[in-house]
Amino acid sequence: MIASVRGTVLHVGLDHVVVEVGGVGLHVHTTPSTAAASSTGREVTLATTLVVREESLTLYGFDGTEARALFEQVQTVSGVGPRLALAMLSVHSPDGVRQAIAGGDLVALTKVPGIGKKGAERIVLELKDKILASGVEPSLAGPAETAAGGDGTGRQVHEALVGLGWNAKQAEQAIDRVRSAGSAPTSVAEFLRAALRELGR
Known part of the structure; x- marks a missing residue:
């Protein structure tokens, strides 16, 4: 079991990062928001789990x-x-x-x-x-949907949505709906979640 990896980010994709550990580049599947928070050339630490199949070994990474x-x-x-x-x-x-x-x-x-x-x-x-x-209290109201600000953020969210399977037009419409909804979130992750909620309507 590989419980965590720490190393330099060699590549950032829409839903994965490649982390160099001991001279070996590990392909780690992540959420789009975790990938977006990573930067090439910087060190990252991810909590991981290794999924073993007959034909593959797949590593999944998380920010906690x-x-x-x-x-x-x-x-x-x-x-x-x-x-x-x-x-x-x-x-x-x-x-x-x-x-x-x-x-x-x-x-x-x-x-x-x-x-x-x-x-x-x-x-x-x-x-x-x-x-x-485990002590979790059920929420009586859904999470707030917030608007995004910043073209760079919008581009990252657009790429992530397309990477998750929606077409470019659907991604653009979801981003526009989020932007017209109200106050702007400060992170790509919150913007992405708001766009995904719009797509799920």
């Missing part, structure tokens, strides 16, 4: 152990694999995922590409009690 723990926990649900678990953390923050499960918020869960109503119901059924037992 909380996200990694949730990534592993949601995969205990039948039908949820690592890519779907990563998509959940791309659309929502770890707290957002936990609150959606604790509150039985199927609308929030089905905003994740690949999760339909039945899948969301199964996730809630299998994890709700565990999430509530």
